[in-house]
Amino acid sequence: MARITKDQCLDDLKLRILSTDLSPGSDLDETSLAEHYEISRTPMREVLHRLAGAGYITTAENRGAKVASMDIGTMRTFFQTAPMVYANIASLAAEARTAPQLDALKDAQLAFVKATGAQDAQAAALANHRFHAVVGEMAHNPYLVASLDRLLIDHTRLSQRFYRPSNADEKQRIVKASDQHDALITAIEAHESALAIDLSLQHWDLSRDRMERYVRPDPLPVDVVSLKDRRNAI
Amino acid sequence: MARITKDQCLDDLKLRILSTDLSPGSDLDETSLAEHYEISRTPMREVLHRLAGAGYITTAENRGAKVASMDIGTMRTFFQTAPMVYANIASLAAEARTAPQLDALKDAQLAFVKATGAQDAQAAALANHRFHAVVGEMAHNPYLVASLDRLLIDHTRLSQRFYRPSNADEKQRIVKASDQHDALITAIEAHESALAIDLSLQHWDLSRDRMERYVRPDPLPVDVVSLKDRRNAI
DNA sequence: TGTATACTTCTTGTATACAAATCTGAGTCG
DNA sequence: CGACTCAGATTTGTATACAAGAAGTATACA
Incomplete structure (x- = not known):
């Protein structure tokens, strides 16, 4: 890794966590990370503390850092909390958005469309993350955004595989999600907060x-023959 | 300041910020802080980054740390956001609270009663902070708690002067707040989440x-004589 | 063979020296 | 008189050496 700044290191680690390149719960060794990014341990530790503050990782005294886990208990609260926060954020965004933020939102949506078109699942998930993060900025509500940002971390990690459709139905869902983004942009631009709430709830249902x-995928086919084959292969 | 651990330093700074001993927007010099707590700058900087992650302070590259400000714009969103988050947290707390957490809650309320009885406004505000932070823990919802914690920082700083009643009416309000705490404890203990929502909304209205x-105190009496006196005094 | 313990190794935490950036104020020029 | 510049002082950021703690390993003993 070429020599980079602390901020770039921070952003890169965020992306690697969001894309589950660094998987939930995995250990982070500050020495090897510092070597990788070619910075010394002091600023590396600062980056790790920032990531911990934002909920990307957890740290334990004398025990180093771990990528934030995604246990089944937190997933339950995730599904419980997300619609309320998303809807409120969308409503506030429609009220308080600025013109430059609207440009940034359209830009993120452009990246999203491009990534889904190219079947680049990871880029699509990250563009989706950026889209919703910009909606969060629009809300101008530092309190709620703290929740939103944490929700988006897990949302993005969960949705890593979504944007690689394996059949026509899944493909259709991605198109629908993209249409919902467009509709949300229009609602936010027009300051229609009630509509923004409806749209974001619909968008959430789809997600x-x-x-x-x-989380609960279709069960594997119970196929005695292939099981036997596998046993033979050992 | 006697030699203390990093965690104690963190907690002490939190308390000093919550009690507005360190006033919103004021500069924090890491060198003098490190000297004050008798630790070196490296762990001091770590503490500051933790505080920044939790929303107590803000940091700017090469520009040091400041205690998080309380501008009028954020106050608006504070009043907008708090009831929703408090109500949801209370509801979740009633569902998910554990027995030890209930003990901690009762303990915090005891401290609150004691502090208000002693007319110790600062201790009362901090005990109130702890009370609501424990309710937050009970909710077992890391996403929403991120919002709650940030709300509580500003709530506590705003309420610093509440618990020093200047007349019978204000005294009555403090008694009412304490009664609401007791009622909330009962509701949470009985797993009555709907009641917990109602109570926390009532509690919010009072706050x-x-x-x-x-924020918008009673206007000063327009008293020409005293104005004249003040002018004479200059 | 299983457990305990001391020793080694590896990782994290702290102090400090040095580098880089920002701030301050005196002096200069238009 | 005001704006600009540049040196000095102050403050923040980084690297590195060393200390302290945790984890792993080998050996002794039951």
């Missing part, structure tokens, strides 16, 4: 269905 | 009235 399928 | 009075 939830896909995420639940990921 | 809000007092805080708005603080």
Whole structure:
């Protein structure tokens, strides 16, 4: 890794965590990370503390850092909390958005469309993350945004595989999600906060269905023959 | 300041910020802080980054740390956001609280009663902070708690002067707040989440009235004589 | 063979020296 | 008189050496 700044290191680690390149619960060794980014341990530790503050990782005294885990208990609260926060954020965004923020939102949506078109699942998930983070900025509510940011971390990690459709139905869902983004942009631009709430709840329903399928996927086919084959192969 | 650990330093700074001993917006010099706590700058900087992550302070590259400000814009969103978050947290707390957490809650309320009885406004505000932080822990919802914690920082700073009643009416309000705490404890203990929502909204209404009075205090009496006296005094 | 314990190794935490950036104020020029 | 510049002082950021703690390993003993 070429020599980079502390901020770039921070952003890179965020992306690696969001894309589950660094998987939930995995250990982070500050020495090797510092070597990788070619900075010394002092600023590396600062980056890790920032990540911990933002909920990307957890740290334990004398025990180093771990990527924030995604246990089943937190997932439950995730599904419980997300719609309320998303809807409120969307409503506030419609009220308080500025013109430059609207540009940034359209830009994120452009990246999202491009990534889904190219079947680049990881880029799509990250563009989706950026889209919703910009909506969060628009809300101008530092209190709620703290919740939103934490929700988005897990949302993005959960949705890593969504944007690689394996059939026509899944493809259709991605198109629908993109349409919902466009509709949300229009609502926010027009300051229509009630509509923004409705749209973000619809958008959430779509996401939830896909995420639940990921958390609880279709069971593997019970196929005695292939099981036997596998046993033979050992 | 006697030699202390990093965690104690962190807690002490939190308390000093919550009690507005360190006033919003004031500069924090890491060198003098490190000397004060008798630790070197490296762990001191770590503490500052933790505080920044939790929303107590803000940091700017090469520009040092400041105690988080309380500008009028954020206050608006504070009043907008707090009831929703408090109500949801209370509801979740009633569902998910554990027995030890209930003990901690009763303990915090005991401290609150004691502090208000002793007319110790600062201790009362901090005990109130601890009370609501424990309710937050009970909710077992890391996403929403991120919002709650940030709200409580500003709530506590705003309410610093509440618990020093200047007349019978204000005294009555403090008794009412304490009664509401007791009722909330009972509701949470009985797993009555709907009741917990109602109670926390009532509790919020009481707080809000007092805080708005603080933000927008009664206008000074227009008293020409005393104005003249003041002019003479210059 | 299983457990305990001391020793080694590896990782994290702290102090300090040095580098880089920002701030301050005196002096200069238009 | 005001704006600009540049040196000095102050403050923040980084690297590195050393200390302290945790984890792993080998050996002794039951």
